[in-house]
Amino acid sequence: MRVTGFPKNDHSNGWYNILEEHPPAHVWEGEGAADWVVIGGGFAGLAAARRLGELRPGDRVVLLEAGRIGENASGRNSGFIIDLPHALSREQPEHDRRQIRINRQAIAWLGDLVERHQIRCQWSRRGKVHVAATSQGRRNLDVMQTRLDDLGEECERWDRGRLAAFLGTDCFVDGLFTPGSILMQPAALVTGLARAMPDNVEIYENSAVREYHNGISKTLVTSAGQLTAPRIILATNGWTSAFGFLRQKLLTVHTFASLTRPLDEAEQESLGGEGDWGTIPALLGGTTMRYTRDHRLLIRLDLRHRPDFTITERDLAKVRRRHVRTLARRFPMVPRVTFEHTWSGVMCMSRNSVPKCGALADGIWAAVCQNGVGAAKGTISGRAVA
Ligand SMILES: Cc1cc2nc3c(=O)[nH]c(=O)nc-3n(C[C@H](O)[C@H](O)[C@H](O)COP(=O)(O)OP(=O)(O)OC[C@H]3O[C@@H](n4cnc5c(N)ncnc54)[C@H](O)[C@@H]3O)c2cc1C
Known part of the structure; x- marks a missing residue:
């Protein structure tokens, strides 16, 4: 079967x-065989390959x-590894727990x-703040706080003054701080994880699977070779349908970030705040922000649905202008600070917000569809499927 679509980098x-x-x-070249092939090197694929390597030290595992x-969604995100789901349900506290x-x-x-493995990725136990600039946002924070209290989860309500002291900017009227999330540099984390694999795991990049033959043994064809294995794991995010599975079940959404x-030093002084923070919007569709340990500001804002995965220069330029306006509004105290980078990345969603983690066919498993919070969910899906 031909694989009908590839990521465009x-x-x-x-x-x-x-x-x-x-x-x-390292590119896969020539012909070979493995005990397991993991397709996809994001959080899910890296976790699956590592766990297989740990559980089956005598097996050859190829990713x-x-x-x-690091150039995939797993290296393109806002760098939050969240412990608490963004949407908590009143009816199913056990599910949330x-x-x-x-x-x-x-x-x-x-x-x-x-x-x-001493992975230098700005790993920080800094927590996250959900921030509101409007009365609707405030009401959302009220609901979230009530649900967290019901679950017995730690959180703190922050007023405008506390938020301004923490963030530097005073454009938010209300905040809810939760201490359990991690902040990190995502590309540094995933490249670091890839370099620290068990000895029996081999990683090949620039090696898209373009075709596969599904029998007792699977044959995977890349542009420079082919590989056979009895068992494969798809950790291919929104591209899984291109392998013929989960058709009509996965919705892919592009979102955008600028750094x-x-x-x-003078600008750091003007910005103020406590440094090294991350905010999540109280309103769905709002702006996610980071101020990194190396003193960069990140804005994540805007969504597009592009079924053919194509984001044009025009799309990117339009989004960037919106990011520039947001930066100027939120951080007027550092008017000369400009974006060096703007990019888009793919999130994979399902209607019931549940990932696909399990068997697809004989000898084929999936760890896909992390519903926008793949650092934690992708990691655990990959590990669980292995
Ligand atoms: C801008 C942005 C901000 C985000 N912020 C956060 C955040 O702060 N926290 C959070 O938890 N999540 C966030 N997300 C979502 C998160 O990045 C994703 O949920 C997560 O990366 C998904 O991981 P994955 O391993 O499932 O997929 P991916 O990282 O997309 O990995 C899938 C891999 O499969 C490969 N692949 C596909 N087809 C083939 C093929 N035919 N052959 C070989 N390889 C193939 C792709 O190249 C890709 O590398 C954000 C996403 C974006 C875009």
């Missing part, structure tokens, strides 16, 4: 481009990635790997 991801090192890719690890437990397992696992240059 426009090399615009700021987080990846500012990494100090971009070692050359094939279409582009470069379970999801929180699972997210915390992902955080603990990743945190241990970051420490053990500034580092603020100089």
Whole structure:
């Protein structure tokens, strides 16, 4: 079967481009066999490959990635690893408790790997603040606080003054701080995870699977070779339908981020605040923001649905102008700070917000569709499917 669509990499991801090192890719070439092939090198694929490597130290595990690890959605996101779901339900507190437990397992696992392998990714236990600029946003925070109180989860309500002291900007009227989320540099984290794999895991990049033959043994064809394996795991996010599975079940949505240059010392002083923070909008569709440890501001805003995965220069320019306006409105105290990078990335959603983690056919499993919060959910899906 021909795989009907591949990720298009426009090399615009700021987080990846500012990494100090971009070692050359190992590309899959020639013919070979493996015990397991994982397709896709995002949070889900990396977790699946690692876990297989740990559980089956005698097996050969191969991960094939279409582009470069760190240039995918897993390296393009806003860098929150969340413990608490954004949407908490009143009817199903047990479901929320379970999801929180699972997210915390992902955080603990990743945190241990970051420490053990000394992955330099600005890993920070800084928590997150949900921020409101309108009365509707305020009401959303009221609901969230009530649900967190019911669950017995720690949170703090912050007024305008407390928010301004923390963030530097005084454009928010209300906030809800929750301490359990992690902030990080996503491209640094995923490239670091890829470099620290168990010895029996091999990673090949720029090695898109273009065709596959499904029998007792599967044959995967790339542009420079082919590979056979009895078992494969698809960790291919919104491209999974291109393999013939989950058709009409996955909705892909592009979202966009821009990253500034580092603020100089005078600008850091003008911005004020406590540094190293992340905010989540109280209103759906609002702006996510970060101020990183290396003093860059990030804005994540806007959504587009492009079934053919094509984001044009015009789309990007339009979104960037919106980001520039948002930056100027929120941070008028640093008027000379400009964006160095603007990029888009793909999120994969399902109607019931549940990921697909499990068997698709004989010898084929999936860990896909993380519904916009893949750092924790993708990690745990990949690990669970392995
Ligand atoms: C701008 C932005 C901000 C976000 N912010 C956050 C956030 O703060 N926190 C959070 O948790 N989530 C966030 N997300 C969502 C998060 O990034 C995704 O949910 C997560 O990266 C999904 O991980 P994944 O491993 O499932 O998919 P991906 O990272 O997309 O990995 C799938 C991989 O499969 C590969 N692939 C596909 N087809 C083939 C093929 N034929 N052959 C070989 N390889 C193939 C792709 O190249 C890709 O690398 C954000 C997303 C974006 C775009």
